[in-house]
Amino acid sequence: MNAPDPASPIWHPFTQHGLAEPIPLVTHAAGALLHTADGGTVIDAISSWWVTTHGHCHPRIMTAIAEQAGKLDQIIFAGWTHQPAEELAAGLRAMMPASLTRVFFSDSGSTSVEVALKMALGYWHARGEPRHRIVVMEHSYHGDTIGAMSVGARGVFNRPYEPLLFDVARIPFPAPGTGQDTLDALEAFCKTPDTAALIVEPLVLGAGGMLVYGADTLAVMRDICARHGVLFIADEVMTGWGRTGTLLACEQAGVVPDILCLSKGLTGGAVPLAVTMASEPVFQAHWSGERARMFFHSSSYTANPIACAAANANLAIWREEPVLQVVTDLARRQAAWVEKLGRFCHFDNPRTLGTIAALDLRTQGEGGYLDSLAPRLMAFFRERGVLLRPLGNTVYVMPPYCISDEQLGQIWDAIGEAVISF
């Protein structure tokens, strides 16, 4: 496929330009299929980095964007409002857990996390009981801004910035059989008077390697926070909107967070938008007759009307179409492929959660994100018309929900070939 254009001034994300790896130019997309400038097609097996839920260029979402673009493009949101945002906030309230009464808009998963952290600290500040410690889970990922990096795993990704990252309390990942260690560590941190909140990716740590843990552990974690009055922040940026088999992953543990971060699939993955939903006590802590106690956060494009219109179309799809049935069916097909592959070849740690399926290849390298296996695998899959982006030696499939049996089969055939070849 095309070599990178040496004349392009673009500095790509998570890309080492010194390696001169190919950078395919995508011209259009529909459903699970990407079309490239050289006339080829590629199956989008990772939903364009976990955002595309129903499929690319979903007609209802595209129509909503086009209609809104003819009416109102952008308007300041501090002290002003508009119908798409009002409709979206009301729609989210109706669809999300009832105790999450307030909707704060921002633009990305990272900003939804920054907002959540600021809300949590603001809550304690307003109560005259300043608490600053955030508890996080080992191997977590919450975004790439300084605050979001601070609450995420430390490693090669953030070494140059480490002196600027704030300290957090880390609890171990609840691997099978070690859930009690996680819970004990959480309980100990929650007992200290400085602990403000726990932030957690419910049921699966995405960028950390698609690490799956039990709903029972998540339920007890929520309970421990509640008993100590520590705020429970669920980062459902990746897991939300059906990814794990339910609208929210938290549902599977029967838990409701105090603060909920949503982004990626909020607009069906079409345009950037995020919300941080908060419980009434978190909102009320900032409610006052004094301007000095307002929630000091905004971005230029807060609740952009075109993005809100796209999200409203996504919510309508969820209300009116059998999305959960489609998701359940995809989950079953994914699990069947993992099981089938396991009968023919060897890999480690097969796991599925809803529409996500992952497995680990055995590697001669040291594993981890920089394992040389990942780029070689990526190129191998690209040659076979499949967009996969392994995390180190972990190969995962997280397709748009509309993916056909034939397309899914092509992805898994390519993975089978890779397992044998590498």
Ligand SMILES: *Cc1c(COP(=O)(O)O)cnc(C)c1O
């Ligand atoms: C992707 C992701 C983020 C960051 O979202 P961006 O839109 O990339 O800023 C935060 N949390 C989780 C769990 C994610 O998967």
